[in-house]
Amino acid sequence: MTATDASPRTRFREGLRLGVPFAVAGFLVAVSFGVVARDVGLSSVAAIAMSMIVYAGSAQFAAIAILGAGGGVAAAVGAAALMNSRFLPMGVALAPSLRGRAPWRAAQGQAVVDASWALAARGDGTFDRWLLFGSSAVQYVTWTTGTVIGALGGGALGDTDKLGLDAIYPAFFAGLLIAEARSGRARGAAAIGALIALVLVPFAPAGVPVLAASLAALIGLSQRAQAEAEEARA
Amino acid sequence: MSTSVVLIAGCAIVTAAIKSAGPVVLGGRELPARFLGVVSLLAPALLAALVVTQALADGKNLAVGEETAGVVAGGLVAWRTGSIIGCVVVAAVLTAALRAF
Numbered sequence: 001m002t003a004t005d006a007s008p009r010t011r012f013r014e015g016l017r018l019g020v021p022f023a024v025a026g027f028l029v030a031v032s033f034g035v036v037a038r039d040v041g042l043s044s045v046a047a048i049a050m051s052m053i054v055y056a057g058s059a060q061f062a063a064i065a066i067l068g069a070g071g072g073v074a075a076a077v078g079a080a081a082l083m084n085s086r087f088l089p090m091g092v093a094l095a096p097s098l099r100g101r102a103p104w105r106a107a108q109g110q111a112v113v114d115a116s117w118a119l120a121a122r123g124d125g126t127f128d129r130w131l132l133f134g135s136s137a138v139q140y141v142t143w144t145t146g147t148v149i150g151a152l153g154g155g156a157l158g159d160t161d162k163l164g165l166d167a168i169y170p171a172f173f174a175g176l177l178i179a180e181a182r183s184g185r186a187r188g189a190a191a192i193g194a195l196i197a198l199v200l201v202p203f204a205p206a207g208v209p210v211l212a213a214s215l216a217a218l219i220g221l222s223q224r225a226q227a228e229a230e231e232a233r234a
Numbered sequence: 235m236s237t238s239v240v241l242i243a244g245c246a247i248v249t250a251a252i253k254s255a256g257p258v259v260l261g262g263r264e265l266p267a268r269f270l271g272v273v274s275l276l277a278p279a280l281l282a283a284l285v286v287t288q289a290l291a292d293g294k295n296l297a298v299g300e301e302t303a304g305v306v307a308g309g310l311v312a313w314r315t316g317s318i319i320g321c322v323v324v325a326a327v328l329t330a331a332l333r334a335f
Binding site for chain 1: 242244246248252256263264265270271273274281282284285286287289290291293304316317321327328
């Protein structure tokens with residue numbers, strides 16, 4: 001995005017700042033997670049521990065939805081894995097921007113959540129890792145505190161859907177897409193990715209449509225796209 | 235309790251493994267330009283997929299709901315003003331307003 005030569009501390013602070021709106025949204029979503037987790041029979045401690053250890057909103061909701069519907073633990077974990085499968089291509093994209101030995105890179109990779117990954121993308125295939133860490137840190141704090149509140153007494157808040165929170169994440173992703181997809185190849189990848197996902201929604205398990213959409217990035221192998229990428233970096 | 239422990243441990247392990255894979259296998263070295271050309275398109279492809287699946291899908295059904303209108307309005311704000319915060323606020327407020335009626 002900007003000022004890549006700034007110090008790690010500055011980038012981290014910038015990440016904290018940019019992460020605040022998503023931390024606020026995440027807080028409210030986490031409250032509803034705490035409530036729903038109690039509803040399907042998880043203890044408060046389990047719900048809070050899950051948010052602290054797993055820290056992956058959509059996967060957590062997917063897992064407890066399976067439990068709530070009477071499914072087994074294996075099915076719940078499988079649903080979480082599919083829901084998180086999009087982090088595989090995101091991790092591949094982030095990999096060249098990480099430094100250090102393999103265990104340290106793996107640890108840094110844990111900081112990937114959708115909003116942070118998108119914020120940290122510079123648009124040329126590289127990522128601002130300190131911005132990613134900052135943005136994820138502030139979101140982690142509100143994700144866990146929101147779950148605590150929801151699990152211990154969030155029923156009092158009522159139906160958080162009424163607040164329109166479910167529109168926040170797709171709107172944010174749409175906003176970033178509009179801001180960053182300026183080149184023809186980026187718009188092409190977006191259109192193909194959206195199409196792949198929509199076609200798969202009725203048939204594939206949750207999570208697979210978004211993972212499959214990453215195939216759209218392969219149009220980057222065409223010679224014209226390579227030339228455009230070359231220009232973008234120059 | 236044991237169900238919860240297995241659930242949390244299972245989810246934690248698969249999530250950590252998925253997030254680690256790319257950084258461990260491909261991190262810490264320069265990758266060919268062809269690879270970066272593909273990687274730079276992962277963001278628009280995944281973002282677009284997240285937008286349509288969250289705004290248009292209700293489970294396995296494709297459906298237009300209040301949040302669809304909110305996201306479209308937010309997208310227009312982002313396009314016209316370049317403000318991501320404005321985009322998010324308009325989307326949430328419009329969605330909440332439509333649900334209130």
